[in-house]
Amino acid sequence: MSAxxxxxxxxxxxxxxxxxxxxxxxxxxxxxxxxxxxGPSGCGKTTLLRxxxxxxxxxxxxxxxxxxxxxxxxxxxxxxxxxxxxYALFPxxxxxxxxxxxxxxxxxxxxxxxxxxxxxxxxxxLSHLAERVPAQLSGGQQQRVALARALVTNPQVLLxxxxxxxxxxxxxLRMRSELKxxxxxxxxxxxxxxxxxxxxxxxxxxxxxxxxxxxxxSGHPREIYDQPHSPYVARFMGGQNVIFxxxxxxxxxxxxxxxxxxNKYKLDSALALAKGQKVxxxxxxxxxxxxxxxxxxxxxxxxxxxxxxxxxxxxxxALKTCQKDxxxxxxxxxxxxxxxxxxxxxxxxxxxxxxxxxxxxxxxxSGDPTGH
Amino acid sequence: MQSSSPKRKTSFYLLAGFFGLFxxxxxxxxxxxxxxxxxxxxxxxxxxxxxxxxHWFGDLFTSTxxxxxxxxxxxxxxxxxxxxxxxxxxCFFAGLAFRKRFWGSGPIFYLAIVSLVIPGLLLSFGxxxxxxxSGMPLHWMISxxxxxxxxxxxxxxxxxxxxxxxxxxxxxEAARDAGATPSQILRYVTLPILFPGLxxxxxxxxxxxxxxxxxxxxxxxxxNTLPLEVANMTSSVTTPALYAIGTITTVISLVVIAVxxxxxxxxxxxxxxxxxxx
Amino acid sequence: xxxxDWVPYLQVAPLAILMVLFVAIPLAVLVTLSxxxxxxxxxxxxxxxxxxxxxxxxxxxxxxxxxTLKFAVLTWFFTLxxxxxxxxxxxFHVKNLKLQIALFLLCTIPFWTSNVIRMISWVPxxxxxxxxxxxxxxxxxxxxxxxxxxxxxxxxxxxxxxLFTLFMMVPIFNSMAKISPSVIEAAVDAGASxxxxxxxxxxxxxxxxxxxxxxxxxxxxxxxxxxxRVMGGGQSSNIAAAMKNxxxxxxxxxxxxxxxxxxxxxxxxxxxILRIVxxxxxxxx
Numbered sequence: 063m064s065a066x067x068x069x070x071x072x073x074x075x076x077x078x079x080x081x082x083x084x085x086x087x088x089x090x091x092x093x094x095x096x097x098x099x100x101g102p103s104g105c106g107k108t109t110l111l112r113x114x115x116x117x118x119x120x121x122x123x124x125x126x127x128x129x130x131x132x133x134x135x136x137x138x139x140x141x142x143x144x145x146x147x148x149y150a151l152f153p154x155x156x157x158x159x160x161x162x163x164x165x166x167x168x169x170x171x172x173x174x175x176x177x178x179x180x181x182x183x184x185x186x187x188l189s190h191l192a193e194r195v196p197a198q199l200s201g202g203q204q205q206r207v208a209l210a211r212a213l214v215t216n217p218q219v220l221l222x223x224x225x226x227x228x229x230x231x232x233x234x235l236r237m238r239s240e241l242k243x244x245x246x247x248x249x250x251x252x253x254x255x256x257x258x259x260x261x262x263x264x265x266x267x268x269x270x271x272x273x274x275x276x277x278x279x280s281g282h283p284r285e286i287y288d289q290p291h292s293p294y295v296a297r298f299m300g301g302q303n304v305i306f307x308x309x310x311x312x313x314x315x316x317x318x319x320x321x322x323x324x325n326k327y328k329l330d331s332a333l334a335l336a337k338g339q340k341v342x343x344x345x346x347x348x349x350x351x352x353x354x355x356x357x358x359x360x361x362x363x364x365x366x367x368x369x370x371x372x373x374x375x376x377x378x379x380a381l382k383t384c385q386k387d388x389x390x391x392x393x394x395x396x397x398x399x400x401x402x403x404x405x406x407x408x409x410x411x412x413x414x415x416x417x418x419x420x421x422x423x424x425x426x427x428s429g430d431p432t433g434h
Numbered sequence: 435m436q437s438s439s440p441k442r443k444t445s446f447y448l449l450a451g452f453f454g455l456f457x458x459x460x461x462x463x464x465x466x467x468x469x470x471x472x473x474x475x476x477x478x479x480x481x482x483x484x485x486x487x488x489h490w491f492g493d494l495f496t497s498t499x500x501x502x503x504x505x506x507x508x509x510x511x512x513x514x515x516x517x518x519x520x521x522x523x524x525c526f527f528a529g530l531a532f533r534k535r536f537w538g539s540g541p542i543f544y545l546a547i548v549s550l551v552i553p554g555l556l557l558s559f560g561x562x563x564x565x566x567x568s569g570m571p572l573h574w575m576i577s578x579x580x581x582x583x584x585x586x587x588x589x590x591x592x593x594x595x596x597x598x599x600x601x602x603x604x605x606x607e608a609a610r611d612a613g614a615t616p617s618q619i620l621r622y623v624t625l626p627i628l629f630p631g632l633x634x635x636x637x638x639x640x641x642x643x644x645x646x647x648x649x650x651x652x653x654x655x656x657x658n659t660l661p662l663e664v665a666n667m668t669s670s671v672t673t674p675a676l677y678a679i680g681t682i683t684t685v686i687s688l689v690v691i692a693v694x695x696x697x698x699x700x701x702x703x704x705x706x707x708x709x710x711x712x
Numbered sequence: 713x714x715x716x717d718w719v720p721y722l723q724v725a726p727l728a729i730l731m732v733l734f735v736a737i738p739l740a741v742l743v744t745l746s747x748x749x750x751x752x753x754x755x756x757x758x759x760x761x762x763x764x765x766x767x768x769x770x771x772x773x774x775x776x777x778x779x780t781l782k783f784a785v786l787t788w789f790f791t792l793x794x795x796x797x798x799x800x801x802x803x804f805h806v807k808n809l810k811l812q813i814a815l816f817l818l819c820t821i822p823f824w825t826s827n828v829i830r831m832i833s834w835v836p837x838x839x840x841x842x843x844x845x846x847x848x849x850x851x852x853x854x855x856x857x858x859x860x861x862x863x864x865x866x867x868x869x870x871x872x873x874x875l876f877t878l879f880m881m882v883p884i885f886n887s888m889a890k891i892s893p894s895v896i897e898a899a900v901d902a903g904a905s906x907x908x909x910x911x912x913x914x915x916x917x918x919x920x921x922x923x924x925x926x927x928x929x930x931x932x933x934x935x936x937x938x939x940x941r942v943m944g945g946g947q948s949s950n951i952a953a954a955m956k957n958x959x960x961x962x963x964x965x966x967x968x969x970x971x972x973x974x975x976x977x978x979x980x981x982x983x984x985i986l987r988i989v990x991x992x993x994x995x996x997x
């Protein structure tokens with residue numbers, strides 16, 4: 063017996079003509095959790111969401127909501143509600159009638175459904191605008207109307223397609239915390255599609271990161287941020303530097319790894335690596351320190367400072383190294399200003415061996431949210 | 435730079451003058467036949483207006499010289515109303531269909547465009563011959579209405595395309611998400627949102643049929659519509675009665691246009707008025 | 713429940729059926745008929761090129777084609793100048809959007825009224841005792857009424873321009889209204905003269921509208937048989953009018969061959985126009 067809002071996705075694929083948008087995805091989203099699907103545009107996250115909502119039919123596989131197979135159940139009777147990216151508010155209906163719409167198609171009487179819709183509007187603090195039409199509302203107000211319209215049917219699952227993307231920065235942060243508060247209050251499952259990583263980290267109990275129609279990694283945000291599965295996840299989530307190298311001999315303190323510029327690193331001896339193997343590993347940007355460029359030490363990378371940005375609580379230093387990506391170091395401002403650097407200076411970034419996180423996945427995409 | 439430079443001002447006045455002359459060119463002749471339709475009994479077909487009267491309007495209804503004007507008017511009205519209804523309904527659904535790609539959508543679209551640009555007389559001739567060669571009698575409500583639809587439907591379709599350009603199909607998806615059935619989506623969402631555009635389609639359906647001349651010419655059979663009667667009168671009638679009938683049919687057209695425009699304005703006013711009540 | 717894939721076919725079926733019944737089949741009938749023979753009384757179904765031979769070898773046909781093209785070119789020129797100038801005025805000089813729409817609708821209203829009546833309404837203007845002649849005589853510019861005003865090529869072209877300018881103006885207005893004002897401002901900032909802005913920015917960006925309007929006007933003029941007969945006073949003629957005469961005399965196959973000839977004559981300018989301007993590509997922008 064499954065809980066009411068639990069979603070299970072079994073071997074789901076979706077093809078549009080010859081294009082495979084979603085490939086053989088298996089997923090489980092626990093009831094009452096806040097789940098964020100994250101990935102660049104075109105990664106299949108919206109298609110997956112629309113399949114859960116019933117707006118697209120899977121080419122193969124099953125979708126279960128609350129333990130019930132809903133793969134062939136029409137939209138609107140599977141206990142889900144979708145909030146559209148552009149809100150899709152009906153332009154010819156008042157705010158109140160927009161919210162009452164799903165009650166109207168169920169055949170409820172006018173007075174009853176308006177009462178119920180008004181209660182929902184109060185909940186999102188918009189009852190004073192009930193008689194307006196959507197065109198007269200601001201973006202933030204439209205978003206709340208869309209939310210109220212989706213919630214009025216008491217869905218087990220609320221699906222949100224890029225719900226914050228149309229708002230300006232300030233409103234986005236406010237609505238973000240409001241969404242989280244609402245989800246906690248209602249206790250239903252939220253599935254939220256986004257391409258911005260901070261949004262996912264801030265909101266989610268479970269982050270699902272996708273690329274090219276497959277799930278790259280799924281788990282708690284901290285796990286994904288700290289222990290990315292592949293170079294792609296590390297880059298997309300941010301906060302990490304990705305380093306490529308070749309495995310050398312295994313010593314008592316781990317495997318020796320060397321990169322093209324002969325920088326030397328160490329990876330955990332418990333890993334199953336073979337000599338000569340190409341490997342990738344990640345180092346958190348806030349885990350490294352800078353040392354002057356003279357001499358060589360283990361687990362350090364040499365580079366030339368390209369850019370220094372003061373960010374308030376920390377200072378971001380970008381190094382040009384032999385690696386493809388810039389190597390970024392986040393230093394606390396106290397630490398940085400104790401020994402300030404200059405652009406053009408050659409330095410070493412150095413960090414403890416246990417900071418090295420081996421990346422077992424092979425996806426090496428750039429992790430650019432726009433999909434380039 | 436708004437009109438601060440004197441050069442811009444001159445060009446503005448020159449263009450405004452040109453535009454004014456164009457409006458005069460469009461409406462002046464029409465206005466003159468309105469005036470001359472009130473010509474006195476002794477008055478001629480040209481100015482000046484002598485002893486203004488409504489004699490020639492009365493003459494239209496009482497004299498037998500003008501043939502079956504009443505019947506022609508009745509038939510024109512029936513056809514125009516039928517064309518209005520059929521054009522609106524057929525183009526509404528066809529427009530919805532053309533949002534998707536389907537087998538045959540290209541040929542149907544091109545057929546509509548061909549019908550739009552082909553000389554009306556040719557199509558009239560073709561339709562007339564098609565009926566005669568297949569042994570079917572020409573009838574104004576069958577071959578005639580078909581010929582009119584060949585003219586109103588392509589226009590209606592193009593207007594539906596323009597209207598649907600601003601229609602967001604996620605409205606329909608949102609309705610489906612709320613549990614609406616296909617017929618509920620049509621009644622509560624698609625139709626009401628598209629309604630003002632549909633009035634425009636209907637206006638084209640009515641006026642294009644009501645004034646249609648070349649396509650009616652060889653397709654009506656034994657009975658005439660009003661434009662055909664009027665066209666015949668241009669060679670046979672040499673009194674201001676010709677202007678009187680012109681005035682009457684133009685006034686009818688103008689009333690229909692006014693009704694359609696007001697209907698669109700009322701619907702749109704209602705949609706934005708809600709602000710005032712809150 | 714109906715399979716969803718069938719929905720568009722059901723929705724488009726009435727249109728498709730009517731288009732086939734009242735456009736495709738009649739055109740096929742015309743083409744078929746053009747190969748039949750007639751002795752003026754009865755039709756003989758056969759496959760003969762005699763009608764085409766008669767049409768193509770007649771000197772008259774080519775004279776009529778020339779006349780048809782002459783009227784098309786003259787009308788095209790005047791409607792283009794007027795339609796472009798009026799659209800330009802409305803789009804770039806009337807800043808108030810409501811006024812702009814109101815003036816535009818003012819231009820379109822006559823479109824919804826009868827062409828026959830609009831044609832007739834020129835009679836009291838152009839006649840020997842018409843307003844125009846009286847006016848000129850009152851001013852003393854002329855002492856005898858001008859005869860060429862009514863029942864002449866002049867009257868025909870004037871009526872065409874009166875009837876069809878709208879078909880040129882609406883598409884031009886549409887493409888002009890899509891030009892972003894910032895493009896013009898950028899050109900002004902770059903020091904472009906008003907003439908350069910017109911030539912290098914506005915005209916290229918309104919090509920689609922000009923092309924569509926030209927297609928409408930040219931086909932309307934080439935297909936007309938009524939204005940030319942009434943306003944031409946029996947002096948002027950064109951292919952469509954000659955075809956109408958054939959029909960009136962029951963020479964249906966001859967008329968059908970002429971009809972096919974006319975279709976080709978109309979297609980040529982359309983193809984030329986669409987070659988110069990790729991309307992489909994520009995509409996898709």
